[in-house]
Amino acid sequence: MSVVTVQTTPFAGQKPGTSGLRKKVKVFQQPHYTENFVQAIFTAMPGGSDGKTIVVGGDGRYYSPEVVQIILRLAAGNGIKHVVVGQHGVLSTPAVSALIRSLKTDGGILLTASHNPGGPENDFGIKFNTANGGPAPEDVTDKIYKVTEGITSYKQVELPDLDISKLGEFTHGPLKVTIVDSVSNYIELLKTIFDFERIKKWLHETSPKPTVLFDALNGVTGPYGRAIFVEELGLPESSIQNATPLPDFGGLHPDPNLTYAHTLVERVERENILFGAASDGDGDRNMIYGKGAFVTPSDSVAIIADWAEKAIPYFKGGVKGLARSMPTSGAIDLVAKAKGLEVFEVPTGWKFFGNLMDAGRLSICGEESFGTGSDHIREKDGVWAVVAWLAILAAANEEKPGTTIDDVLLAHYNVYGRSFFSRYDYEEVESAGAEALVNNLREEFAKPDFVGQSFKATTSDTSFTVKEAADFAYTDPVDGSVSTKQGLYIKFTDGSRIIFRLSGTGSSGATVRLYVEKYSKNAAEYGEDAQVGLKPLIEVALSLSKLQDYIKRDKPTVIT
Numbered sequence: 001m002s003v004v005t006v007q008t009t010p011f012a013g014q015k016p017g018t019s020g021l022r023k024k025v026k027v028f029q030q031p032h033y034t035e036n037f038v039q040a041i042f043t044a045m046p047g048g049s050d051g052k053t054i055v056v057g058g059d060g061r062y063y064s065p066e067v068v069q070i071i072l073r074l075a076a077g078n079g080i081k082h083v084v085v086g087q088h089g090v091l092s093t094p095a096v097s098a099l100i101r102s103l104k105t106d107g108g109i110l111l112t113a114s115h116n117p118g119g120p121e122n123d124f125g126i127k128f129n130t131a132n133g134g135p136a137p138e139d140v141t142d143k144i145y146k147v148t149e150g151i152t153s154y155k156q157v158e159l160p161d162l163d164i165s166k167l168g169e170f171t172h173g174p175l176k177v178t179i180v181d182s183v184s185n186y187i188e189l190l191k192t193i194f195d196f197e198r199i200k201k202w203l204h205e206t207s208p209k210p211t212v213l214f215d216a217l218n219g220v221t222g223p224y225g226r227a228i229f230v231e232e233l234g235l236p237e238s239s240i241q242n243a244t245p246l247p248d249f250g251g252l253h254p255d256p257n258l259t260y261a262h263t264l265v266e267r268v269e270r271e272n273i274l275f276g277a278a279s280d281g282d283g284d285r286n287m288i289y290g291k292g293a294f295v296t297p298s299d300s301v302a303i304i305a306d307w308a309e310k311a312i313p314y315f316k317g318g319v320k321g322l323a324r325s326m327p328t329s330g331a332i333d334l335v336a337k338a339k340g341l342e343v344f345e346v347p348t349g350w351k352f353f354g355n356l357m358d359a360g361r362l363s364i365c366g367e368e369s370f371g372t373g374s375d376h377i378r379e380k381d382g383v384w385a386v387v388a389w390l391a392i393l394a395a396a397n398e399e400k401p402g403t404t405i406d407d408v409l410l411a412h413y414n415v416y417g418r419s420f421f422s423r424y425d426y427e428e429v430e431s432a433g434a435e436a437l438v439n440n441l442r443e444e445f446a447k448p449d450f451v452g453q454s455f456k457a458t459t460s461d462t463s464f465t466v467k468e469a470a471d472f473a474y475t476d477p478v479d480g481s482v483s484t485k486q487g488l489y490i491k492f493t494d495g496s497r498i499i500f501r502l503s504g505t506g507s508s509g510a511t512v513r514l515y516v517e518k519y520s521k522n523a524a525e526y527g528e529d530a531q532v533g534l535k536p537l538i539e540v541a542l543s544l545s546k547l548q549d550y551i552k553r554d555k556p557t558v559i560t
């Protein structure tokens with residue numbers, strides 16, 4: 001079968017965002033749209049596509065099977081030698097990263113729009129990961145975008161559809177295609193990281209038995225959850241729910257937060273479940289939620305870092321360094337300080353952690369957006385974080401039987417203090433208004449008297465004085481690459497922060513994110529509701545930015 005060159009013209013806006021290209025399914029279904037972007041990946045991949053091996057898989061959302069076939073045809077046209085595909089095209093994002101690394105492939109293509117809803121009217125996405133298993137760095141995504149802007153043709157072999165339901169090795173035109181089980185490689189990796197026997201001992205030899213509930217929100221992690229919680233840890237079938245991946249996530253918004261993971265929150269509260277957790281559509285996010293105890297992602301990563309050596313065999317040899325994205329609270333910085341570890345503050349998006357991990361300077365990191373992970377792979381890893389928390393509880397219960405999530409949180413605050421944190425999302429607002437909001441803030445920041453200015457809350461006398469304000473820029477300590485305009489932040493003299501950023505994962509319009517953080521070392525405040533403690537700061541953020549005027553919304557879409 002020969003390679004056919006198909007004429008095409010560029011589509012505007014094929015620019016990968018925080019985590020790949022995300023658009024409505026209908027956009028990807030336009031003739032040549034998906035092909036153009038896949039061709040750009042093959043053209044831009046480091047070292048070219050000729051003779052290379054790649055992994056292909058995703059969260060199984062609507063339109064994935066069709067795109068797997070498109071990728072196979074273009075892979076054949078672009079000289080790729082071997083494609084490793086998850087059965088039915090399904091692999092969680094962490095599982096793709098793990099496969100790229102364990103099979104030492106030249107990269108992978110992930111078919112997911114992560115936590116965005118799926119189905120014919122919703123979102124699809126394509127992301128390219130490089131040979132280290134992590135999301136392509138900005139120089140590669142910039143090149144992909146450049147190629148899409150000038151594309152005139154793509155190359156393919158007109159192959160019939162391959163049956164991707166059967167495991168094994170196949171010859172498909174000029175390609176070798178291996179269809180692999182979606183979960184086994186990943187589960188084997190987790191077994192090398194955690195002490196499952198120790199977790200089992202706590203789960204089965206405690207009376208009454210600790211109760212666990214994992215909610216896959218109809219996303220990709222259902223089979224992974226079953227393999228770990230039911231098969232490996234011996235928990236009952238009732239300890240997992242929404243565990244069959246559905247192409248439209250059963251209409252759920254597969255984002256593990258208090259708003260969207262209500263199926264989890266309700267059952268945990270109703271049944272007094274000790275340990276609850278949820279994951280997102282593609283399995284890289286997680287939420288930890290026990291009866292009456294919500295763990296903010298910023299606290300979660302700090303606590304995992306604090307317990308790592310004691311609870312997780314993978315870190316027995318020592319933790320190398322810690323990191324967080326800029327808007328994430330400074331809780332992890334305090335752990336790093338106490339342990340004498342390096343800590344890095346990177347822009348939003350997991351791609352910025354990869355270089356530090358590859359250089360052996362980073363072990364554990366996280367983002368406030370329910371992303372937690374380590375250098376066992378190069379993506380954030382929802383199921384890993386859930387098992388990490390089970391490992392912490394098992395270890396904590398050895399020291400003091402009956403320890404709950406709440407107890408772990410309080411013990412942490414008693415040592416390190418508490419960072420109150422919240423994020424307000426204003427989704428799908430008009431792009432012009434969002435741009436104007438950001439431009440206005442930049443102008444304010446540039447005024448000579450902005451630093452030193454005090455702002456008073458609207459419903460109380462609390463006021464905050466600006467210590468520093470800037471647009472976050474990051475110089476990668478490993479390769480020296482510079483990323484600018486990564487979010488506008490204001491630090492106040494009392495250590496509080498507010499941050500404004502535009503999302504890079506939406507599929508239409510603009511999403512404004514407002515992040516607020518306030519640190520307390522006052523034990524009387526540790527049990528407070530974050531929204532109460534943060535109220536004055538939020539009021540100041542809204543009034544100084546004139547956010548409601550610019551984007552014409554009086555309430556956020558989601559508060560986390």
Ligand code: VG1
Pocket residue numbers: 018019113114115280284285325348349350367368369371502503504505506513
């Ligand atoms: C959001 C989060 C960011 C995360 C990204 C991908 O990006 O804020 O922290 O890395 O989603 O997460 P943005 O640009 O919309 O703020 V997901 O689970 O794709 O994989």
Ligand code: CO
Pocket residue numbers: 093114115280281282283284285
């Ligand atoms: Co995700």
